Amino acid sequence: MTFAPPPLGRFPQPDAEYLMRDTTSHPPALAPAYKTSVLRSPKCALISLQQSLSEVTAPVFDASELGPLDNDLILNAAKDGLPVGERIVVHGYVHDQLGRPVKNALVEVWQCNASGRYRHKKDQYIGALDPNFGGCGRVLTDANGYYAYRTIRPGPYPWRNRVNEWRPAHIHYAISGNGWVQRLITQMYFEGDPLIPDCPILKSVPSEEQVRGLIALQDRSHFVPLDSRAYRFDIVLRGHRATLFENRVQAPVEGAST
């Protein structure tokens, strides 16, 4: 089937664009209860940009760039024994807003140890470092958008915001999808954590539905008997909308006007 592109108008444009970001899915830049956001939030409105190749492309990663233990936080920093704490598997799917798997997405995770202490030179918390735990890992999603890694369940810890402020246990995620606009940083929390309702960072998320999306559920079906419990955490990235017309224009149309 052939389709003659109109001489004026929508062509050429990227093969596929991403759905406009729904900002009500995210915390506002300024969330005063999270005090650090007060001086780090832009005051001017963001300028909305129609996507070009610069926005719909993104780095492509190769499995050979990752090491064999990169998705095993229990072993990837172990020196003379195993890290202390509850052994867990975390797994799930990365898909886009249209439900399609995001293949080959780079999922990077980092966290504190079971005592609530990060292996970071700037973390001064009294909770003990674990000589056998690093707290970072990474994995590429497979053809179904599936990822999994093994770790120690992180502990809660105090932080300076209000005097008696505690973060619920969480694992940080950075996800790099197939387009630059899919880049996302977030945090995964654990079902049933009593600190969740009181956390100013989590409370900056504008709806309960969106908060629920950040809470991993215990997944008994994936427990490893006599070894580890499991949590399921799915991630939704910006939707990839194919162009409405199947026959795509490959080259700029001569004389196309803007």
Add this chain to the structure above:
Amino acid sequence: MIQSQQLLQPILRETASQTAGPYVHIGLAPQAAGFEIFERNFGNVLVDDRTEGERIRIEGRVFDGIGTVLKDVLIEIWQANAAGRYAHPADRQPGKVVDPHFRGWGRACTDFDSGVYSFDTIKPGSVTGRNGRAMAPHISFWIVARGINLGLNTRMYFSDEAQANAADPVINLIEWEQRRATLIAQREERKGGVPVYRFDIRLQGEGETVFFDV
């Protein structure tokens, strides 16, 4: 042909963003956090000795709303190669080829003492934008840190491309002309070294960098 089935599909909500927090280095730049864990690290050098194009260095600092230099910021950049092509299958611009020695992506942390970040890369070529209009050479920036709830997107342009910048469809979208200068990195020649482009980012207030909703 309209793909009606796709149009009727329910649209899921994007997972909510959360701040990268103060310890973002552990996950994304563990060497900066003070330990070695991965064999291969993603860093701020985008070139090897076979990459085509003019070698440049990008340097800058990030400031908050009262002018404080921030020392816990992570920045990623994404750019086309010297020919103006992205190393991604969606880029099918005719006549431009991928450089096998250039992915075009890098990641840098602001220094814990000086607050300076830097990238070693090449100057990108011009990429064709929407409706066939050329975009001036530019680099996409993504900025995350403690206190930033949703990663900030901006673009860096080049001071020695005044003519191309004046015709750039994205720069021209910024209705406040005085704000356009916030996207232009200033070229400095350093003796015996590669040219340096200074690109400071102001998160808030006077001289606030233009950020994009992409």
